[in-house]
Amino acid sequence: MRDPYFFGYGSLVNTKSHAYPDPRPARLHGWRRAWVATPRFGVVLLTGVPAPGHSIQGLIAAVPGADWAALDAREGGYARIATENTVDHNHPDPLDIAVYAVAPENQRRRGEQMILLSYLDVVVQGFHEVFGTAGVESFFETTDGWDTPILDDRANPIYPRHQALSTEQTALVDAHLTRLSAWVKPRDEAALPPGF
Template identity: 65%
Template structure:
């Protein structure tokens, strides 16, 4: 049996947030990213959403022994769905690949949810390391719902897999945010 792979398009692009082997760049066709609200959470999810004619960059990585338990736990709130055939990669064409996505029935259309800046920082750091500045620009361009408020938690990160960013990395995130219809908020603890 050949081990399956997952396609990561957000924090899983940042290799510092996981230890899954054989990570490599890939592209998922027919999808975009979106910030979505979900019941029972104060923060939004970054999810993949089907979008014919679009594509998103990310990483695939091997799930040894098809043991999805730890990754499924990390991705609580997402459904693991098959993605082989939609992912361009350099492995055997029959490689089993899954993507995690919030299901439409679990998405809210309104609420006071926020994006954690510490979460966004991790995502952008991963894209910068894997795809360079152009990859970061592509991440912002292929992600929807930037009108969601962003909670600046950099001083006391709430995202469990937060990373230390170099000042240039923080400046890159801030520069992209300044060009979007979003606002930075401080949410009381």
């Protein structure tokens, strides 16, 4: 039996944050990304949302032996959903591919929750390393919810899979946030979310 694959569109694009085999660039049709509040952690999560006529870049990778337990635990705020052949990829074989998304019933009205900059950095680093600067631009353009405050935790990261960015990658994140007029709050001025 062939191993199933997942489609990652956020931190899972960054292969420094996991060790799943056979990562390949891919595109999921009929979806966009959005920042949403959930009951989990008290921070905002990046999710995929169905959006006919749209598509998002990402990464597929194999889940050996269909052992989803570790990935399901990592993506604990999300539901695992079959993509039903809506993913373009360069694998020579047809694949069973799942995507993780926050179920609509688990999305909450945003209150004090914030995007963790350390999390966003990991996402952007992954897109930069897989798709280059054009991929980073596409990530920002195909993601909604940039009016959400961002907690600048770079100096003392909260996100457990945080990574060190290159100078170029840091500048890319900062330039896009400036272009979007994003509200970045210094960590010492913000109420900290519970442990991630």
